Amino acid sequence: MINVDGFRQKSAKLRGLKFSYLEWVAEDSPPVVLLHGLQSHAHSWDVLASALQSEYRVIALDQRGHGDTAWPDPPTNTTADFVYDVLALAEHLGIARFVLMGLSMGAHNALAIAIRHPEFVDKLVSVDVPASPNLLYDPEVRNRLVNVQRDFSSIEEMVADARDTYPFATDEMIRHRMEHNAYQLSSGRLTLKYSPDAPKSWNPDDLSEEIALIQCPTLIVRGGESEVLSAGQAQSMADAIPSSHFITIKGAGHSVPMDKPEEFEAAVREFLAD
Numbered sequence: 608m609i610n611v612d613g614f615r616q617k618s619a620k621l622r623g624l625k626f627s628y629l630e631w632v633a634e635d636s637p638p639v640v641l642l643h644g645l646q647s648h649a650h651s652w653d654v655l656a657s658a659l660q661s662e663y664r665v666i667a668l669d670q671r672g673h674g675d676t677a678w679p680d681p682p683t684n685t686t687a688d689f690v691y692d693v694l695a696l697a698e699h700l701g702i703a704r705f706v707l708m709g710l711s712m713g714a715h716n717a718l719a720i721a722i723r724h725p726e727f728v729d730k731l732v733s734v735d736v737p738a739s740p741n742l743l744y745d746p747e748v749r750n751r752l753v754n755v756q757r758d759f760s761s762i763e764e765m766v767a768d769a770r771d772t773y774p775f776a777t778d779e780m781i782r783h784r785m786e787h788n789a790y791q792l793s794s795g796r797l798t799l800k801y802s803p804d805a806p807k808s809w810n811p812d813d814l815s816e817e818i819a820l821i822q823c824p825t826l827i828v829r830g831g832e833s834e835v836l837s838a839g840q841a842q843s844m845a846d847a848i849p850s851s852h853f854i855t856i857k858g859a860g861h862s863v864p865m866d867k868p869e870e871f872e873a874a875v876r877e878f879l880a881d
Contacts, residue, residue: 609783611653613660614667616675621695627675628696629653629667631660637729638705640693641667642713644862645752645806646799648674650787651710654780654868655875663706663879668696670713672802674787682804686812689716690723697727706879708732710864711835715740715811721821722814731825732875735833735861737840738815738847752806759797762786775832775859775866784865818847825851826878830859830866 614629629649639659641652649667656665669676671692672684679688693716697705707728709717714736721728759765765785766778773781790800825848829841841853854874859866 609654609779611650611657611783613657614653618675619696619699621692621699624671624679624692625677626671626692626696627669629656631656631663631665633661633664636662636664638664638666638700638702640697640702640705640707641665642670642689642693642707642709642716643667643673644711644713645809646755646788646801647710647784648787648800650674651784651862651865653783655864655872658872659875664702666696666700666705668693670716672805674800678802678804682802682808684805684809686716686719686810690719693720694724694727703727704729706730706732708734708875709736710734711736711861712809712811715814718814718818718821719812721823721825722817725820725822728823730879731821731823732828732878733825733844734828734863735830735836737836738818738844739813740811741813749806753803755799757798757803759789761797762789765789765797773860773862773865775830776862780865780868818844819849821848821851823850824878824881826874827851827853828863828871828874829853829855830861830863831855831857832860833863835861 614631618627643651649669652667672678707717714733721731766782769781788800789797827841829836845851845853856867856870864871
C-alpha cells in the first residue's frame with residue numbers, strides 16, 4: 608500500500624463552483640501547485656507530494672469536473688476556465704507566486720497560466736503535453752477518451768480495466784489511482800469520479816505561438832514511451848521557451864509520475880534546487 612500521510616482535504620467556493628483540493632503544509636515553505644490530467648484527480652500526485660511535503664507547501668487541485676470538485680453545468684472546460692480556477696485558488700490560499708506543475712491537461716493549463724499570467728509562476732514543470740494538443744482533434748483519439756467503461760463491480764475490475772491504459776505502471780500505483788477515481792453509486796456499483804463531459808467538452812487552446820512568452824525557468828518532461836509528446840515536439844518547446852530544457856524519463860509512458868515515480872521525483876528535485 609502506498610503511504611501518503613500528511614495531507615488535508617479541503618474545499619473552497621471559487622468562481623461559483625465548489626472545488627476540492629489536497630494540501631500538504633510545510634510552514635513558511637515555498638508553495639507548489641499540482642494539476643492532474645484529463646481522466647484523473649488530485650490524488651494522482653500523492654507520491655510526489657508526500658516526498659516533497661517537508662520542504663514545500665504542496666497543493667493538488669481537483670480541477671473542474673474531476674475528483675471531489677463539482678461538475679460544471681453546463682459543462683465549460685475551456686483553457687480560460689481552468690486558468691482562472693487556479694488563479695482563484697491562489698487568491699483563496701493567499702499565495703502570490705508559486706511553482707506550477709502539471710501533467711497532460713494539467714500541463715496544458717499550467718503552460719497557459721505561465722504564458723498569460725507570468726507574475727504568478729516562479730518555476731514551471733510541464734509533463735508530457737505538446738504546446739498544441741493536436742492529438743485531441745483526432746476523431747479516433749477523442750472517441751477513445753469519451754467511450755471508456757464507466758460501470759464496474761469492484762476496484763479489482765477497475766484495476767484490470769486500467770492495465771491496458773497504464774502498461775508501464777505497477778499494479779500498486781494503478782490501484783492507488785483507481786481507488787481515488789472510484790465513486791460508489793446507490794446501486795453499490797462503481798463509476799469513474801470525473802464527469803463524462805470532461806473529455807467531451809475539453810477545448811484546449813493552441814499555445815504553440817505563445818510559449819515563447821514564458822519567462823520563468825521551465826522543465827519539460829517527456830515519457831520515453833509516450834505517444835502524446837514526441838521528442839521533437841519537446842525539443843521545439845524547449846527551444847522556444849527561454850531558460851528551459853527538456854528531459855526524457857525512460858520506461859515511462861504518458862503518465863510519467865505514476866509510471867516512474869522515483870525517477871520523476873529526482874528530476875523535479877534537481878530542477879527545483881537550481
